[in-house]
Amino acid sequence: MSEQSSDSCFVAMMRHYIELDSHDEDLLARLEQSEQRYSNRDVVVREGDSSSKLWVVRSGWFFSSVNLADGRRQVYRVHFPGDVIGFPDIAFRERTSTLEAATDGWLCPFPKQALDDIFIRSSRLTALLFSLGMVNQAVVLDRLRSTGRMSAKERVAQFLLELQSRLRITDPDLSSEFLVPLTQEVIGDALGLTNVYVSRTLQALVSDGLIERRPGRVNLLHDEELRRLCGFIDRYAEIDTSWFPSLRN
Amino acid sequence: MSEQSSDSCFVAMMRHYIELDSHDEDLLARLEQSEQRYSNRDVVVREGDSSSKLWVVRSGWFFSSVNLADGRRQVYRVHFPGDVIGFPDIAFRERTSTLEAATDGWLCPFPKQALDDIFIRSSRLTALLFSLGMVNQAVVLDRLRSTGRMSAKERVAQFLLELQSRLRITDPDLSSEFLVPLTQEVIGDALGLTNVYVSRTLQALVSDGLIERRPGRVNLLHDEELRRLCGFIDRYAEIDTSWFPSLRN
DNA sequence: CGGGTCGTTGACCGTGATCAAGTAACGTGG
DNA sequence: CCACGTTACTTGATCACGGTCAACGACCCG
Numbered sequence: 001m002s003e004q005s006s007d008s009c010f011v012a013m014m015r016h017y018i019e020l021d022s023h024d025e026d027l028l029a030r031l032e033q034s035e036q037r038y039s040n041r042d043v044v045v046r047e048g049d050s051s052s053k054l055w056v057v058r059s060g061w062f063f064s065s066v067n068l069a070d071g072r073r074q075v076y077r078v079h080f081p082g083d084v085i086g087f088p089d090i091a092f093r094e095r096t097s098t099l100e101a102a103t104d105g106w107l108c109p110f111p112k113q114a115l116d117d118i119f120i121r122s123s124r125l126t127a128l129l130f131s132l133g134m135v136n137q138a139v140v141l142d143r144l145r146s147t148g149r150m151s152a153k154e155r156v157a158q159f160l161l162e163l164q165s166r167l168r169i170t171d172p173d174l175s176s177e178f179l180v181p182l183t184q185e186v187i188g189d190a191l192g193l194t195n196v197y198v199s200r201t202l203q204a205l206v207s208d209g210l211i212e213r214r215p216g217r218v219n220l221l222h223d224e225e226l227r228r229l230c231g232f233i234d235r236y237a238e239i240d241t242s243w244f245p246s247l248r249n
Numbered sequence: 250m251s252e253q254s255s256d257s258c259f260v261a262m263m264r265h266y267i268e269l270d271s272h273d274e275d276l277l278a279r280l281e282q283s284e285q286r287y288s289n290r291d292v293v294v295r296e297g298d299s300s301s302k303l304w305v306v307r308s309g310w311f312f313s314s315v316n317l318a319d320g321r322r323q324v325y326r327v328h329f330p331g332d333v334i335g336f337p338d339i340a341f342r343e344r345t346s347t348l349e350a351a352t353d354g355w356l357c358p359f360p361k362q363a364l365d366d367i368f369i370r371s372s373r374l375t376a377l378l379f380s381l382g383m384v385n386q387a388v389v390l391d392r393l394r395s396t397g398r399m400s401a402k403e404r405v406a407q408f409l410l411e412l413q414s415r416l417r418i419t420d421p422d423l424s425s426e427f428l429v430p431l432t433q434e435v436i437g438d439a440l441g442l443t444n445v446y447v448s449r450t451l452q453a454l455v456s457d458g459l460i461e462r463r464p465g466r467v468n469l470l471h472d473e474e475l476r477r478l479c480g481f482i483d484r485y486a487e488i489d490t491s492w493f494p495s496l497r498n
Numbered sequence: 499c500g501g502g503t504c505g506t507t508g509a510c511c512g513t514g515a516t517c518a519a520g521t522a523a524c525g526t527g528g
Numbered sequence: 529c530c531a532c533g534t535t536a537c538t539t540g541a542t543c544a545c546g547g548t549c550a551a552c553g554a555c556c557c558g
Contacts, residue, residue, distance in 0.1 A: 051489070066394050068480055074394040088387050091380035091488040096387055112492040119372040119379075120494055126368050126375060131340035133379070137386050138337050138345055140393060145315050145323040148396045148441030152546070183504065192397030197546055199506060215555090231317055239340040240300070243361040245369055401514070432536065446514055448538060464523085 008032055009082035009170045010056045010108075016169055017128060018241055024125050027118050031084075032056050032108040044099040044107065051095045053109045054086035060105015061181055064097040065189060075190035076140060078102070078163070078182065082170045087133050090115075103181045123245040131239050138235045147192045150230065152201045155191040158230040160211070160218060165234045177212070177219035257281055258331035258419045259305045259357075265418055266377060267490055273374050276367050280333075281305050281357040293348040293356065300344045302358045303335035309354015310430055313346040314438060324439035325389060327351070327412070327431065331419045336382050339364075352430045372494040380488050387484045396441045399479065401450045404440040407479040409460070409467060414483045426461070426468035 011028055014020060020028070035058060038044060044055075047067060062079040076097065079085050089095050090112060118125050139162065146155045160180075168174050184202075185195040193201070205211045210226055212219035220226055260277055263269060269277070284307060287293060293304075296316060311328040325346065328334050338344050339361060367374050388411065395404045409429075417423050433451075434444040442450070454460045459475055461468040469475060 066390065068394075068398060072398040074390075074397045076390050076393055088383050088390060091383045091387070092484075093489045093491075096390070096482075096484075115379075116372070116376070116492065116494050119368075119375050123365070123368040127365070130364075130368075130379060130382070133382060133386070134337050134340045137382070137389065138340070140386065140389050141315065141323075141325050141337060141345070144325055144389060144393050144396060145317070147393060148323045148438075149317060149321040185504085189397075194547060195505080196507090196548080200546090203506090233345075235341075235345075240342045242342075243365065245365050434536085443515060444537080445516080445539090448536095449514090452538090 009058070010084070012170055013082035014125075014128060017132075017239055018124070018244065019247065021247060024122055027122055027125060030117070031110045031114055032058070033110070035106050035108045037104075037106055038062075038101040039104050040101055042101045044101065045095050046098045047095055049095045051086075051089045051092050053111055054084060054090070054115075055099075056108040056110070057081050057083045057085060058106040058108055061102040062099060062105065062107070063102050063182075063186060063190075064099050066097050073189045074192070075186055076143070077136070078186075078190070080166060080170070081105075084129075084132070087136065102186065124247065127244040128241070131241070135235055135239060142233070142235065143190075146230065152191075152193055152197055153204060154230040155193065156187070156198065156201045156205060157210070157226045158232055159187065159191055160220060161223075161226055161230070161232045161234075164220060165236050169236055176221065176223065177217060179217045181216060258307070259333070261419055262331035263374075263377060266381075266488055267373070267493065268496065270496060273371055276371055276374060279366070280359045280363055281307070282359070284355050284357045286353075286355055287311075287350040288353050289350055291350045293350065294344050295347045296344055298344045300335075300338045300341050302360055303333060303339070303364075304348075305357040305359070306330050306332045306334065307355040307357055310351040311348060311354065311356070312351050312431075312435060312439075313348050315346050322438045323441070324435055325392070326385070327435075327439070329415060329419070330354075333378075333381070336385065351435065373496065376493040377490070380490070384484055384488060391482070391484065392439075395479065401440075401442055401446055402453060403479040404442065405436070405447065405450045405454060406459070406475045407481055408436065408440055409469060410472075410475055410479070410481045410483075413469060414485050418485055425470065425472065426463075426466060428466050430465055 008029070010032060011020070011025060014028060038060070044062070057079050059081050062085065063075050064077050064079065064085065065073050065075040067073050085099060089097065118129065142158065142162070146158045150158070163180065164174065164178065167178060183195070184198040188195045188198045191198070202211070202213060206213060210222050212221055226232070257278070259281060260269070260274060263277060287309070293311070306328050308330050311334065312324050313326050313328070313334065314322050314324040316322050334348060338346065367378065391407065391411070395407050399407070412429065413423065413427065416427060432444070433447040437444045437447045440447070451460070451462060455462060459471050461470055475481070
């Protein structure tokens with residue numbers, strides 16, 4: 001509502017980490033100039049399509065996946081409002097992943113070249129974008145660790161905790177119960193499990209008393225114990241900005 | 250030997266992707282000012298140590314891993330000469346992974362702040378570093394896909410092909426046979442397998458006629474079929490530099 | 499109503515883990 | 529040069545986690 005453009009959850013996310021001046025905000029605002037609506041299960045882009053755009057999520061949940069020829073699928077990231085989608089593809093001419101909508105929602109597409117502007121005009125925003133890219137990488141590494149070395153129960157616990165932490169960046173008051181508009185098949189494809197085993201694992205967590213379920217939502221009852229179970233580390237809470245270039249540079 | 254400082258495999262790697270002017274080369278040279286020797290199995294830094302430095306690999310093989318409390322380990326990347334180590338940790342105050350030497354070798358440590366210089370003074374190098382970071386991410390995503398959704402045979406095939414592709418960036422003439430100074434335990438920890446099953450899988454690939462083994466080295470006999478087996482995509486061959494800022498900016 | 503998607507349940511199976519013993523290669527010190 | 533310890537790799541036997549397949553129920557929307 002205010003002229004401070006805090007109606008953008010993208011700017012809100014950036015402000016979660018560093019102080020922005022109006023010059024920086026202008027640069028960011030350009031990334032959200034246009035927008036496009038998608039419905040649940042729409043495919044935004046496919047693997048192999050041209051990779052000239054990125055997106056800021058304005059509303060809704062989306063996810064990116066890579067698909068094998070025989071239908072096996074790996075979901076590697078779920079995207080929330082405020083997220084930038086597409087950084088891993090920035091280095092390639094063709095999309096390496098497929099982007100789909102998990103709910104109805106709005107995306108703001110912008111061309112790769114818009115990043116030039118930022119690189120040239122704000123080394124501070126550059127450092128932040130760079131860092132956020134690396135946080136994402138750290139999260140993928142956590143996922144790799146869980147997929148490679150952890151049991152189904154540990155994986156599901158970590159997945160739920162990751163969702164909660166990330167949702168709290170733009171919604172700090174999020175309670176222990178929150179919406180999860182993902183099918184168990186998508187969750188399974190994110191964790192290297194089948195939909196069947198996700199179902200069984202969620203039931204196991206319920207009967208352990210660690211979570212509660214209602215249709216489309218979960219309640220993380222024992223945060224502490226869930227964290228202990230999977231050795232969860234919240235990558236998003238804070239980042240190291242001490243080495244960033246100073247505000248006006 | 251020449252003044253063009255092509256004795257640095259790091260500069261060689263950067264030059265593989267874009268044209269560098271002397272200004273850019275000076276900036277890169279600063280990252281290799283100091284150097285330190287490590288022996289096989291030395292630990293360079295541990296999870297939880299302060300995360301103020303990055304490294305350029307001058308010689309030898311290293312690897313980064315995350316460790317669970319009970320001893321389970323996930324190796325998430327093997328580092329070769331020319332690689333920059335530590336980007337995923339750039340956003341954090343503490344190291345999220347442990348860095349160890351897989352052979353004797355030399356590292357060139359440099360402080361995070363050295364990247365400031367680059368961000369401020371060369372938006373072109375910034376774009377390249379950013380892109381290389383994203384290539385690494387894409388490779389981790391490939392690994393995630395294989396760990397989450399592929400059989401042991403497919404995983405090992407992909408791992409060997411990835412090593413070969415990456416080694417060819419700085420050594421284009423690398424033959425189908427090359428050195429792999431990694432224990433089967435490290436390979437297993439990279440792929441989410443046990444050392445025992447790595448051994449069995451390598452034997453299976455040999456008896457399929459796809460590879461040959463000699464102590465410390467492998468020979469990829471049927472490139473084509475190996476690639477088909479695991480749906481391998483070479484992420485390193487080329488990156489999209491079309492959107493980069495122009496040479497003098 | 500009817501069709502589609504999503505989640506649950508049961509029976510069975512297979513990949514890869516686990517445990518344990520044995521072998522080979524290597525460096526070190528005597 | 530050999531004895532020794534260590535590390536890496538191999539082999540075999542057994543086991544279990546999670547996959548697969550199939551049927552069924554709940555729910556939603558037209």
